[in-house]
Amino acid sequence: MIKLVKSLLPKKLKKFVKRNILKKGFVNKPTYTASLHKDEFTLNATIAYNKYGGYCTPFSAQQESVVQEILKGKVYEPDTIQYIIDHCKDGDVIQAGAYFGDFLPGIAKNISKNAKVWTFEPSSEYYRCAEITILINNLTNVNLFQVGLGEKKSEVKLQIETEDGRRLGGASRIIDSEIGKFVPITIETLDSMIPEDRNITVLQLDLEGFEIPALKGAINTISRCKPILILEILSHNDILTNNWFKEHILSLGYKITGKVHNNTIVTIQHNN
Numbered sequence: 001m002i003k004l005v006k007s008l009l010p011k012k013l014k015k016f017v018k019r020n021i022l023k024k025g026f027v028n029k030p031t032y033t034a035s036l037h038k039d040e041f042t043l044n045a046t047i048a049y050n051k052y053g054g055y056c057t058p059f060s061a062q063q064e065s066v067v068q069e070i071l072k073g074k075v076y077e078p079d080t081i082q083y084i085i086d087h088c089k090d091g092d093v094i095q096a097g098a099y100f101g102d103f104l105p106g107i108a109k110n111i112s113k114n115a116k117v118w119t120f121e122p123s124s125e126y127y128r129c130a131e132i133t134i135l136i137n138n139l140t141n142v143n144l145f146q147v148g149l150g151e152k153k154s155e156v157k158l159q160i161e162t163e164d165g166r167r168l169g170g171a172s173r174i175i176d177s178e179i180g181k182f183v184p185i186t187i188e189t190l191d192s193m194i195p196e197d198r199n200i201t202v203l204q205l206d207l208e209g210f211e212i213p214a215l216k217g218a219i220n221t222i223s224r225c226k227p228i229l230i231l232e233i234l235s236h237n238d239i240l241t242n243n244w245f246k247e248h249i250l251s252l253g254y255k256i257t258g259k260v261h262n263n264t265i266v267t268i269q270h271n272n
Helices: 002-008 011-022 065-071 078-087 104-108 124-137 211-216 219-225 236-241 243-248
Strands: 045-050 053-058 092-096 117-120 142-145 154-161 181-188 200-205 228-231 254-260 263-268
Touching: 045 065, 045 124, 053 065, 053 104, 053 124, 078 104, 078 200, 078 228, 078 254, 092 104, 104 117, 104 124, 124 142, 200 211, 200 219, 211 219, 211 243, 236 243
Parallel strands: 092 117, 092 200, 117 142, 200 228
Antiparallel strands: 045 053, 154 181, 228 263, 254 263
16 A cells, blocks of 8 residues: 555655655644635634643744744643642632633643633634634633733723734733734723632733733732732842832732742742
8 A cells, every 4th residue: 555655646745755654654743734715814823732732823923932832742831830730729720811722721631620710811813722722622611701901991902013013922912002013902800700709729920011900900809819829020029129019919928939930929928
């Protein structure tokens, strides 16, 4: 059978098949094929897998490190995911922004039976990718919302592209500017999205500089549950110099207790 297949193939294709399929037995990297129908409604994405499951990765962000790692079958920020798994106990996890769901399979498949993951992604493109990631892995314990998190409910614009046409991908942000490409998004408070009967044990935020407004809109949930805070942007110095954080978060008994990847870990310190 193999000889028959090889005899029917053009010379160049024979070499490709021999090198990549017949010798290896499989093609071990995702192959991207561009959509023939290009418009703003057609989702352009590639499906890739690692040890936690499958992911719908947006082609617009294929050059970003997080997408590149997953396309190679690796885990992006494995230590952060493992930290969340190890410390969430029996409670729920809040993870924002969702992006294309790069954290979701690892967390959702390893939390307790009755726990949930609450995740938020305002970008329509990445929200759709995250939806597909959830479906690929059959994650029935994940609640995904197409909103951003902030201090109060509002309608704002999200910058998704710079003035020179560079796609921002996971670095899409809310900034006070008219330069570049923007899309309208809805902002909600975390307090309005999380039912009061849910116990949150880990709150992880990667919001490209919008962490403080998101924390302001989550202050009731934080005060009630005292979750571990994992903050991507806020450094040790940012926390110590931010008056609101000192007055409303550190005053609850929180202290900086570590770092994982580029995230600052802030936890409640109980008096003995």
